[in-house]
Amino acid sequence: MPLIPDYIKKLKPYVAGRTIDEIKKEFGLERVYKLASNENPLGPSANALVAIENCLSELHRYQDVGATELRTEIAKIYDVKVSNVLVGNGSEGIMAN
Numbered sequence: 001m002p003l004i005p006d007y008i009k010k011l012k013p014y015v016a017g018r019t020i021d022e023i024k025k026e027f028g029l030e031r032v033y034k035l036a037s038n039e040n041p042l043g044p045s046a047n048a049l050v051a052i053e054n055c056l057s058e059l060h061r062y063q064d065v066g067a068t069e070l071r072t073e074i075a076k077i078y079d080v081k082v083s084n085v086l087v088g089n090g091s092e093g094i095m096a097n
Contacts, residue, residue: 008095 020032033041044052071085078085088094 004095014092 017034017036018026020034023029023032023034035041067087068082070087071082074085074087075082086094
């Protein structure tokens with residue numbers, strides 16, 4: 001079995017959309033609300049801000065790069081082996097594993 005399936009090899013690289021500043025300049029706009037790329041014009045939720053504040057004192061530490069605790073919990077929920085659970089910051093990071 002090949003390590004990387006052909007359908008994965010044929011995927012085209014992600015091309016990022018234009019920035020808000022580029023759109024403003026091109027169309028002469030003062031205000032742009034970008035709803036693509038998982039962006040949120042309302043900003044982070046209050047819960048997210050609290051979670052960020054709660055972890056600020058630990059930012060000088062390396063995280064568990066294997067996401068062991070998270071992978072273990074996901075494996076329990078879906079009744080699969082921990083070794084079958086991958087986590088990453090998007091498909092590129094996961095496919096690199």
